[in-house]
Amino acid sequence: MRLRRASCVVCYWYEGEFVAHPYPGPEPTAVHPAAAEILSAFGEWVEPAKAAERLDHLTPATVAEAVEALFEAGLLLAEDSPQATRDAEVAQQWATWSPEASFFHYATQDLRYPTEEERQRLLAEGCGQDFPDHVLFTGYPDAPRMLLPRRPAELRLPYDQVLYARRTHRDFAAEPVALDTLATLLATVFGPVDFIDSGHEVLFRRTSPSGGARQELEPYVAIRNVDGVDPGVYHYNLREHSLELLSPGLTDKEAAHLCADQDWAGGAAFLVVLAAVIDRMSSKYRNARCYRVSLLNAGHLGQTFALTATALGLGPAQTGAFHDTAEAERCGLDNVGHTPVYVLAAGHPRPEPENGPPPARLDTFSGSVLHRAAR
Numbered sequence: 064m065r066l067r068r069a070s071c072v073v074c075y076w077y078e079g080e081f082v083a084h085p086y087p088g089p090e091p092t093a094v095h096p097a098a099a100e101i102l103s104a105f106g107e108w109v110e111p112a113k114a115a116e117r118l119d120h121l122t123p124a125t126v127a128e129a130v131e132a133l134f135e136a137g138l139l140l141a142e143d144s145p146q147a148t149r150d151a152e153v154a155q156q157w158a159t160w161s162p163e164a165s166f167f168h169y170a171t172q173d174l175r176y177p178t179e180e181e182r183q184r185l186l187a188e189g190c191g192q193d194f195p196d197h198v199l200f201t202g203y204p205d206a207p208r209m210l211l212p213r214r215p216a217e218l219r220l221p222y223d224q225v226l227y228a229r230r231t232h233r234d235f236a237a238e239p240v241a242l243d244t245l246a247t248l249l250a251t252v253f254g255p256v257d258f259i260d261s262g263h264e265v266l267f268r269r270t271s272p273s274g275g276a277r278q279e280l281e282p283y284v285a286i287r288n289v290d291g292v293d294p295g296v297y298h299y300n301l302r303e304h305s306l307e308l309l310s311p312g313l314t315d316k317e318a319a320h321l322c323a324d325q326d327w328a329g330g331a332a333f334l335v336v337l338a339a340v341i342d343r344m345s346s347k348y349r350n351a352r353c354y355r356v357s358l359l360n361a362g363h364l365g366q367t368f369a370l371t372a373t374a375l376g377l378g379p380a381q382t383g384a385f386h387d388t389a390e391a392e393r394c395g396l397d398n399v400g401h402t403p404v405y406v407l408a409a410g411h412p413r414p415e416p417e418n419g420p421p422p423a424r425l426d427t428f429s430g431s432v433l434h435r436a437a438r
């Protein structure tokens with residue numbers, strides 16, 4: 064039987080052990096680091112005896128024993144087996160995003176959550192005592208601050224109008240955004256709505272859902288064109304409803320640069336960088352799937368931001384493309400425990416957007432693939 068190394072494998076050291084992690088499933092296995100050399104002899108379909116010839120500094124018995132263990136662990140696959148077919152399919156489909164995205168996607172699939180009973184038992188046994196505290200709010204007590212007005216700007220447009228009026232804007236007017244408008248937007252999207260008793264501690268809720276109500280996403284506001292606010296990068300302190308100045312000044316060029324040099328971002332009145340506070344998630348969840356939840360949370364906040372900005376007469380935008388390191392530096396984030404995950408933007412839209420896409424016409428439809436049977 065000919066064997067080949069699985070295409071979808073990531074190896075790493077974890078708690079002192081060398082681990083080979085095939086994906087999708089089976090479980091990761093701790094192996095001797097020399098296993099990597101043995102696996103390297105199986106780059107294409109080969110009989111184990113033939114592969115052993117390439118490993119002539121090892122005895123055939125050692126190779127045979129290792130091959131058996133690597134096969135059991137799903138790191139070597141048998142020719143024409145369902146596992147080999149699946150491995151090839153995943154490798155081909157995810158090729159351009161591999162290994163980073165495919166590994167994260169599959170390694171966090173089908174994770175079993177402990178039942179509440181199991182969780183309580185684990186807690187009673189002392190598990191979780193080394194978890195970080197859940198700290199509800201971030202604040203910069205020494206930063207110069209502006210307490211924001213609490214006079215709400217009007218948010219009364221009918222829901223259907225807001226929903227269908229929302230568009231991503233990339234063309235902004237020079238008119239500054241009123242401070243009341245910014246304050247209303249920040250409070251509506253990021254401010255606490257109410258406080259709840261989780262059974263262990265107080266948590267708060269926002270207008271957007273948040274996995275486990277961890278509210279791990281902190282808003283950092285890079286202001287360029289807001290009435291009465293000096294350009295600069297601020298933290299929105301949602302407990303106090305204030306802007307805390309972290310670093311002064313913001314040019315159009317820099318705003319665009321922070322958003323991966325997308326020119327439109329330089330015209331926005333302000334950007335909001337959502338930064339994940341990792342401890343707020345890991346204070347409850349040890350499971351890597353939780354990172355997915357954090358990205359989903361960012362999407363929810365992004366949608367609430369876009370709808371609220373629209374209802375306030377602003378043009379919203381958002382970008383997944385940004386210079387993470389530059390952004391973290393500008394917001395004073397360590398990019399370790401506080402790390403940027405999403406950037407939102409808004410400003411007064413130009414009445415006739417110049418950069419908006421034209422509507423699709425008959426020839427656009429003709430040149431597009433409209434249907435393919437699902438696999």
Ligand SMILES: Cc1cc2nc3c(=O)[nH]c(=O)nc-3n(C[C@H](O)[C@H](O)[C@H](O)COP(=O)(O)O)c2cc1C
Pocket residue numbers: 229230231232233325381382383384
């Ligand atoms: C997660 C996410 C990331 C995006 N990133 C960018 C981006 O980097 N640059 C950009 O110009 N638009 C970006 N957009 C906007 C999309 O291009 C836009 O939503 C899409 O064209 C549909 O248009 P609509 O938002 O007006 O419905 C992003 C949207 C989302 C939801």
